[in-house]
Amino acid sequence: MSNHKKLEDFRQEIDKCVKCGACQAQCAVYKTLKRESTVARGKVAIAEALLDKDLPLNDRFVLDMSQCLLCGSCYDKCPNLVPTDEIVMAARREIAERQGLTTFGKVLTGVIKRPKLMETLVKGGQFFGPFLFKKIPDHSGLRLRFPVPFISQDRAIPEFSDQPFRSRYPELIPGDDDKPLVAFFTGCMINYTYPEVGEALVKVMRFMGFPLQIPQAQGCCGLPALAAGDEETVDLLADANVDAFAADKAEVVVTACASCHAGIGKHYRDMGGDYAVLGDKVVDVLKFLVDNGLVEKLQQLNHKDYKGETLRVTYHDPCHLRTQGITAEPRALLRALPGVEFVEMEGADRCCGLGGTFSVYHYDTSRKIGSRKADGIAASQADVVASACPGCMMQLQDSIQHAGLPQRVSHVLQLIAECLPE
Amino acid sequence: MLAPRVIRLLEDIVGSEQVTTDSTDMLCYSYDATQQTFLPDAVVFPENAEQVSLIMKMANVENIPVFPRGAGSGFTGGSLPTKGGVVLVTSRMDRIIEIDEDNLVATVQPGVVTEQFQQAVEKVGLFYPPDPASLKFSTLGGNAAECAGGPRCVKYGVTKDYILGLQVVTPQGDIIRTGGATMKGVVGYDLTKLMVGSEGTLGIITELIIKLLPLPEAKKTMLIMFNSIDGAAQAVSAIIRGKIIPTTLEFMDAATIDCVRKATDMELPEQAQAVLIVEVDGDADLIEKQAKRILEIVQPLGVVATRVAITAAESEDIWKVRRSVSASLRNVNPDKFNEDICVPRSKVPEMIRKVDLIAQKYDIPIVNFGHAGDGNIHVNIMIDSKVADQAERAEKAIKEVFAGALALGGTMSGEHGVGNTKAPYIPMELDPAAVAYMKAIKQALDPKNVLNPGKILLEDLETIEQAKQAN
Ligand SMILES: Cc1cc2nc3c(=O)[nH]c(=O)nc-3n(C[C@H](O)[C@H](O)[C@H](O)COP(=O)(O)OP(=O)(O)OC[C@H]3O[C@@H](n4cnc5c(N)ncnc54)[C@H](O)[C@@H]3O)c2cc1C
Ligand code: SF4
Ligand code: SF4
Numbered sequence: 001m002s003n004h005k006k007l008e009d010f011r012q013e014i015d016k017c018v019k020c021g022a023c024q025a026q027c028a029v030y031k032t033l034k035r036e037s038t039v040a041r042g043k044v045a046i047a048e049a050l051l052d053k054d055l056p057l058n059d060r061f062v063l064d065m066s067q068c069l070l071c072g073s074c075y076d077k078c079p080n081l082v083p084t085d086e087i088v089m090a091a092r093r094e095i096a097e098r099q100g101l102t103t104f105g106k107v108l109t110g111v112i113k114r115p116k117l118m119e120t121l122v123k124g125g126q127f128f129g130p131f132l133f134k135k136i137p138d139h140s141g142l143r144l145r146f147p148v149p150f151i152s153q154d155r156a157i158p159e160f161s162d163q164p165f166r167s168r169y170p171e172l173i174p175g176d177d178d179k180p181l182v183a184f185f186t187g188c189m190i191n192y193t194y195p196e197v198g199e200a201l202v203k204v205m206r207f208m209g210f211p212l213q214i215p216q217a218q219g220c221c222g223l224p225a226l227a228a229g230d231e232e233t234v235d236l237l238a239d240a241n242v243d244a245f246a247a248d249k250a251e252v253v254v255t256a257c258a259s260c261h262a263g264i265g266k267h268y269r270d271m272g273g274d275y276a277v278l279g280d281k282v283v284d285v286l287k288f289l290v291d292n293g294l295v296e297k298l299q300q301l302n303h304k305d306y307k308g309e310t311l312r313v314t315y316h317d318p319c320h321l322r323t324q325g326i327t328a329e330p331r332a333l334l335r336a337l338p339g340v341e342f343v344e345m346e347g348a349d350r351c352c353g354l355g356g357t358f359s360v361y362h363y364d365t366s367r368k369i370g371s372r373k374a375d376g377i378a379a380s381q382a383d384v385v386a387s388a389c390p391g392c393m394m395q396l397q398d399s400i401q402h403a404g405l406p407q408r409v410s411h412v413l414q415l416i417a418e419c420l421p422e
Numbered sequence: 423m424l425a426p427r428v429i430r431l432l433e434d435i436v437g438s439e440q441v442t443t444d445s446t447d448m449l450c451y452s453y454d455a456t457q458q459t460f461l462p463d464a465v466v467f468p469e470n471a472e473q474v475s476l477i478m479k480m481a482n483v484e485n486i487p488v489f490p491r492g493a494g495s496g497f498t499g500g501s502l503p504t505k506g507g508v509v510l511v512t513s514r515m516d517r518i519i520e521i522d523e524d525n526l527v528a529t530v531q532p533g534v535v536t537e538q539f540q541q542a543v544e545k546v547g548l549f550y551p552p553d554p555a556s557l558k559f560s561t562l563g564g565n566a567a568e569c570a571g572g573p574r575c576v577k578y579g580v581t582k583d584y585i586l587g588l589q590v591v592t593p594q595g596d597i598i599r600t601g602g603a604t605m606k607g608v609v610g611y612d613l614t615k616l617m618v619g620s621e622g623t624l625g626i627i628t629e630l631i632i633k634l635l636p637l638p639e640a641k642k643t644m645l646i647m648f649n650s651i652d653g654a655a656q657a658v659s660a661i662i663r664g665k666i667i668p669t670t671l672e673f674m675d676a677a678t679i680d681c682v683r684k685a686t687d688m689e690l691p692e693q694a695q696a697v698l699i700v701e702v703d704g705d706a707d708l709i710e711k712q713a714k715r716i717l718e719i720v721q722p723l724g725v726v727a728t729r730v731a732i733t734a735a736e737s738e739d740i741w742k743v744r745r746s747v748s749a750s751l752r753n754v755n756p757d758k759f760n761e762d763i764c765v766p767r768s769k770v771p772e773m774i775r776k777v778d779l780i781a782q783k784y785d786i787p788i789v790n791f792g793h794a795g796d797g798n799i800h801v802n803i804m805i806d807s808k809v810a811d812q813a814e815r816a817e818k819a820i821k822e823v824f825a826g827a828l829a830l831g832g833t834m835s836g837e838h839g840v841g842n843t844k845a846p847y848i849p850m851e852l853d854p855a856a857v858a859y860m861k862a863i864k865q866a867l868d869p870k871n872v873l874n875p876g877k878i879l880l881e882d883l884e885t886i887e888q889a890k891q892a893n
Contacts, residue, residue, distance in 0.1 A: 018457060019455055021560075054449070080749060
């Protein structure tokens with residue numbers, strides 16, 4: 001039996017949509033393209049029409065289901081809590097299944113026949129360097145996120161690290177005796193492209209005295225595969241992670257990537273069984289730190305120790321944290337940092353436009369969404385844009401670069417780590 | 423079905439990218455917040471008045487109905503293509519053309535979303551008060567066409583009070599201007615007022631000149647719980663008699679409070695049989711005094727408890743209670759008929775009592791909340807349409823609710839308009855001569871009946887029924 005609901009299983013949720021149109025205020029894709037088929041209300045209607053056989057599963061359907069960042073913003077504000085993101089993912093599974101292909105991405109690749117993109121194949125390859133890309137396991141979400149032929153040549157992509165984060169540390173980093181063991185789910189982006197975020201996490205945990213376990217056998221959370229409608233891979237990855245974080249170990253699993261937080265948190269909970277047991281342990285690291293008194297500790301740090309100039313920092317809400325109600329914690333931490341002046345930017349809660357594979361297939365739309373984000377960043381006059389998700393960090397960097405802005409992008413953890421005594 | 427020739431003509435006008443006949447798009451523009459479905463034959467996305475004008479000229483020559491649409495958030499089906507034809511969407515006409523701080527007026531295109539406009543003017547210290555609950559997604563064109571209102575209307579009035587002038591494409595395709603950017607103007611008929619609230623049946627709005635106010639310095643929000651609906655209603659009259667016009671005076675009846683209890687963290691004690699949310703705005707010192715005075719005035723009327731917001735966050739908490747109403751109603755029953763009758767302020771308690779009796783008579787839950795300050799009551803008849811005969815009972819109940827409102831000197835719709843859903847009830851409210859007068863206007867301006875046919879006026883009822891059956 002499949003661990004994943006079929007589109008048909010979402011009937012009840014689909015019926016809950018009262019067509020009020022409130023999602024028009026939330027959906028970044030709709031706000032950019034302004035076509036009803038792109039907003040949650042439209043997608044839900046289209047999915048229902050497929051179930052009722054009023055619409056065929058054709059190229060148009062594939063495209064419509066690809067026009068979603070899976071950000072969950074619509075669900076968050078929907079008066080009837082219609083889970084459009086999940087409905088879209090179920091539709092993508094349906095597409096892959098009916099077309100007899102392993103992933104929705106493959107179907108979509110066939111639908112978007114843009115020869116120009118092929119030209120960038122070689123140039124895209126340069127970013128990764130075939131040698132470096134070889135280090136990425138076949139099942140890493142990064143391979144789904146950056147299918148080489150589709151990477152636009154002017155997209156800013158972080159370098160792949162020579163030495164993945166997890167290979168830099170032993171499985172267990174000891175801490176204070178009286179503190180419980182905490183496990184760290186790194187996710188692919190921290191492991192391969194932003195190891196410095198992982199380093200910062202290790203430093204902050206050390207400061208807090210928590211013993212840290214970094215299971216070497218962990219892998220990709222599976223969110224990119226889920227977004228690609230590839231249930232088999234999701235199950236494979238989820239099984240591996242359940243084993244790696246076996247029940248006898250830590251009671252808390254922290255993530256520093258908002259997407260992974262949704263991937264091994266929310267989605268594993270939805271899958272039930274052992275997956276849910278792991279999912280229930282997942283906490284975003286910033287929330288964990290605030291709950292364990294880091295704000296107070298930071299306030300006690302002697303401000304005089306801070307040598308640099310005052311840094312103006314603003315914060316971008318990753319959708320996958322915002323829709324889980326985690327918005328105050330990162331801000332509280334930033335406000336508590338010595339030498340940091342926190343400023344709110346306009347549209348902090350607007351999606352950055354990455355949406356995993358979305359930005360790969362719909363780079364133009366993704367960039368337009370990103371450029372609105374850049375407007376808010378520019379107006380904030382901050383020195384640093386902080387966030388809590390490597391995916392957002394990559395997209396923000398890209399938007400900032402295209403807008404010609406001076407800001408640097410950083411994970412909240414990195415800013416905290418910079419302030420801590422060595 | 424439209425002839426391929428007609429589609430080509432449309433493509434020539436707006437460009438081929440901006441016309442669609444794809445069945446997916448037809449589905450996506452077949453509905454609005456009423457949840458009815460009528461499939462169009464084509465959807466067009468013009469970007470200026472000239473294109474709209476050419477579309478209307480073509481529609482007259484080819485005899486094709488055209489249905490203007492903003493955000494499709496209407497509650498009475500105004501934007502639905504009840505006869506097939508062309509849906510004309512204003513989403514690309516979404517520019518704020520000018521905010522004139524010297525004259526406190528702004529010029530905008532119809533597709534601008536209400537909240538975006540409010541935020542833009544508030545940035546420069548100005549204020550656009552009309553605040554329909556749909557302001558985050560409805561368009562200014564749609565607001566003007568429906569003459570939308572909201573909680574702040576007690577003090578500030580409705581959309582029509584802020585529209586100084588319009589650019590309109592007439593049903594036959596002429597581009598005209600009505601009113602202007604001046605505060606006064608009496609030359610000719612007041613076509614601006616005629617257009618506002620005409621639900622896209624007399625012309626397509628392509629530009630709006632909007633009056634602005636200075637942004638009030640501060641506001642204060644209070645939630646007052648009463649042990650009876652009468653107490654709350656008397657409080658409304660007492661506040662107004664006390665010569666205070668609050669910004670908002672929202673009420674919820676006992677059934678509504680029951681629904682929201684589960685949905686909010688705010689404590690709403692069992693004795694609370696009615697709630698008023700009162701907000702005042704203006705100079706900081708003045709509103710302190712007003713708030714104090716209001717609490718004094720209402721105290722003898724059975725107040726159970728009060729919450730006075732001090733910070734913006736506390737005020738937000740209070741509004742959250744009000745906003746959670748709509749969604750929490752689903753706990754009562756899955757489907758609802760949402761009517762928005764309006765009665766003279768003083769008749770609110772009498773109306774609520776009538777509604778309670780109707781609910782008992784037809785044995786269906788009815789939940790009432792709304793804008794007590796202006797007598798506008800949202801009567802929500804909650805049914806499960808899958809249960810046999812509930813829908814029919816609801817229909818009968820609605821008719822009695824309307825009759826009840828009319829008997830008290832009220833109207834069957836304060837905000838949501840007529841569209842196609844309330845068209846059958848028009849004769850209950852308007853006398854035949856008034857209907858004839860309206861028909862004469864419509865016929866003179868739109869002799870071929872191509873602009874939003876089948877809305878408001880009854881003559882097209884049969885066609886609606888036919889179209890419904892065809893779908
Ligand atoms: C959750 C919710 C809450 C609501 N709350 C309120 C409320 O508090 N107060 C209230 O008054 N209404 C409310 N409404 C109803 C609705 O939002 C308003 O009627 C709104 O003004 C409709 O705007 P729209 O852009 O969605 O227009 P649409 O629904 O697209 O169209 C409405 C009508 O306007 C016409 N129209 C649209 N654009 C133009 C144009 N440019 N020129 C001519 N005609 C045009 C259409 O033909 C149609 O007849 C609510 C709706 C929802 C779903
Ligand atoms: S907000 Fe929710 S209920 Fe309303 S139209 Fe969107 S998905 Fe449907
Ligand atoms: S999940 Fe995000 S992108 Fe997808 S429909 Fe909802 S708001 Fe739009």
